[in-house]
Amino acid sequence: MRRYRYRCTICRTTSPVVHQLDDLAAEGQAHRHAVHGGHTPDDEIAGQIDRLGRWYAALSPLIALHARIADGLSDLRDDKAMGHYWWATAGATLILGSSAGLILLVVSAAL
Ligand SMILES: [Zn+2]
Incomplete structure (x- = not known):
């Protein structure tokens, strides 16, 4: 089972864990639209995490x-x-x- 998270470094918030890439994209889109008026925050992070919540890419x-x-x-x-x-x-x-x-x-x- 894959786990993904979206993190906005401007708001310093991290989304709940989702299990589908489509849900990850929806999390990021919903946050950008609701908080940032559709703009993309600098240095936002989205990707697969391990069971400890660490981004594999990091x-x-x-x-x-x-x-x-x-x-x-x-x-x-x-x-x-x-x-x-x-x-x-x-x-x-x-x-x-x-x-x-x-x-x-x-x-x-x-x-
Ligand atoms: Zn934000």
Whole structure:
């Protein structure tokens, strides 16, 4: 389940979480129309977020990959809620760590 948010940096407000891109566009449009007379605020942010409410675009690649894996594992239990389960965070860390170890093993065996 994907999660999106719209943030207006002028008003310093963030929309509720929505699950469809169409709903995200509607959130931004409704805010711009109601508060800013249809103008587009500078530096507004809209995009996909992880279950912790962080924009994926603002995360470093490794942290974003960890968040996607933890999101996927947490969605197995409850795909509507926010936050990561501890076992999903630990599982994502284990998957990334074991993948890095496997790559290191293969590379060192090839040399
Ligand atoms: Zn605004």
